Amino acid sequence: MHIAVMPGDGIGPEVIEEALKVLRALEPAGLRLQTTFADVGGIAVDRHGDPLPPQTLELARASDAILFGAVGGPRYDTAPRAQRPEQGLLRLRKELGLFANLRPARIFPGLGAASALKPEVIDGLDILIIRELTGDIYFGQPRGIRTLPSGEREGYDTMRYSESEIRRIARVGFESARVRGRRLCSVDKANVLETTQLWREVVTETARDYPDVALTHMYVDNAAMQLVRDPRQFDVIVTGNMFGDILSDEASALTGSIGMLPSASLDSNHKGLYEPIHGSAPDIAGKGIANPLATILSAAMLLRFSLRAEAHAQRIERAVEHVLLAGLRTADLARGGETPVSTSAMGDAVVHALAAGA
Numbered sequence: 001m002h003i004a005v006m007p008g009d010g011i012g013p014e015v016i017e018e019a020l021k022v023l024r025a026l027e028p029a030g031l032r033l034q035t036t037f038a039d040v041g042g043i044a045v046d047r048h049g050d051p052l053p054p055q056t057l058e059l060a061r062a063s064d065a066i067l068f069g070a071v072g073g074p075r076y077d078t079a080p081r082a083q084r085p086e087q088g089l090l091r092l093r094k095e096l097g098l099f100a101n102l103r104p105a106r107i108f109p110g111l112g113a114a115s116a117l118k119p120e121v122i123d124g125l126d127i128l129i130i131r132e133l134t135g136d137i138y139f140g141q142p143r144g145i146r147t148l149p150s151g152e153r154e155g156y157d158t159m160r161y162s163e164s165e166i167r168r169i170a171r172v173g174f175e176s177a178r179v180r181g182r183r184l185c186s187v188d189k190a191n192v193l194e195t196t197q198l199w200r201e202v203v204t205e206t207a208r209d210y211p212d213v214a215l216t217h218m219y220v221d222n223a224a225m226q227l228v229r230d231p232r233q234f235d236v237i238v239t240g241n242m243f244g245d246i247l248s249d250e251a252s253a254l255t256g257s258i259g260m261l262p263s264a265s266l267d268s269n270h271k272g273l274y275e276p277i278h279g280s281a282p283d284i285a286g287k288g289i290a291n292p293l294a295t296i297l298s299a300a301m302l303l304r305f306s307l308r309a310e311a312h313a314q315r316i317e318r319a320v321e322h323v324l325l326a327g328l329r330t331a332d333l334a335r336g337g338e339t340p341v342s343t344s345a346m347g348d349a350v351v352h353a354l355a356a357g358a
């Protein structure tokens with residue numbers, strides 16, 4: 001199996017190093033991976049003048065999966081849009097047709113206290129948010145800022161979804177629910193937006209193929225509220241690009257630290273890009289204090305979805321649980337009285353837990 005490794009900027013290389021350490025630790029158990037590094041984001045702008053150089057895209061196309069760190073940094077904030085690091089990631093998703101973004105949000109044992117919500121609301125939380133990633137108002141044309149005859153400027157974007165785009169993400173939602181709690185909640189704004197009225201119709205039609213999954217619908221404003229009021233009512237949520245962007249960040253806050261949450265962005269053939277949901281965290285880059293667990297858990301998702309190596313994926317997840325139960329905390333997780341460990345110490349601990357057969 002061939003993995004393209006794209007560390008990117010800021011803490012990206014620091015957390016990727018730990019994830020690779022963990023993947024290598026599975027070699028004695030039979031995992032065979034070939035890894036090739038490529039530049040993406042700000043570092044690619046610096047070295048090649050392009051946040052997604054052709055050779056990086058080529059490598060991504062030729063690989064079975066991509067392990068991605070994070071991109072961005074204040075240095076690039078004033079660059080023209082095409083030269084922004086984030087464009088590297090957006091183009092990669094679009095070019096590879098990575099339309100399904102899976103973001104699990106769960107409370108790991110011992111981390112309940114790190115959540116902003118009361119333990120009785122979030123204990124045992126385990127939800128999966130599936131966000132459509134290549135359509136919607138983020139990509140719809142026409143868009144722009146124009147000057148009206150009155151001389152006033154007007155900004156406009158276009159929300160669009162075709163039936164086939166809705167159906168394929170709905171299928172990912174139903175298939176995912178099938179191997180979890182068999183409950184799927186589709187989130188839309190069908191009372192106001194035509195696009196999401198079609199969304200609701202198509203998701204409802206698709207449900208006929210999945211009689212074993214209980215489908216419900218919820219308006220996005222209610223979903224935003226329910227996620228903080230009673231998040232455990234959800235099993236799998238499926239929604240469009242913009243609503244999913246917001247709801248998945250909200251869900252991440254439920255679990256305590258953004259440094260814990262992995263993600264997968266998949267095409268229709270199980271090829272995927274795996275990355276922590278956090279950004280490049282320029283405020284802590286280079287200090288060796290970033291939490292690598294989101295990236296390590298992203299590597300577990302890579303094994304699960306692209307390599308179909310479920311047993312290895314579970315071993316990593318168990319090892320992460322083990323180090324957390326043992327009390328190891330990076331600075332983002334440490335609470336009063338707890339001494340934080342470094343990025344590499346956390347990676348080492350996961351490796352040791354794996355070696356000990358956690």
Ligand code: NAD
Binds near residue numbers: 069070072
């Ligand atoms: P961020 O996720 O980088 O950081 C937000 C806060 O969380 C910061 O205080 C940071 O220190 C902390 N944090 C993030 N990851 C952490 C980790 N692993 N361990 C401990 N603490 C962690 O978001 P931001 O500050 O809004 O953005 C910084 C840069 O990252 C920007 O250039 C932004 O565009 C980019 N970004 C990239 C991605 C991506 O590559 N997918 C996603 C979001 C933001």
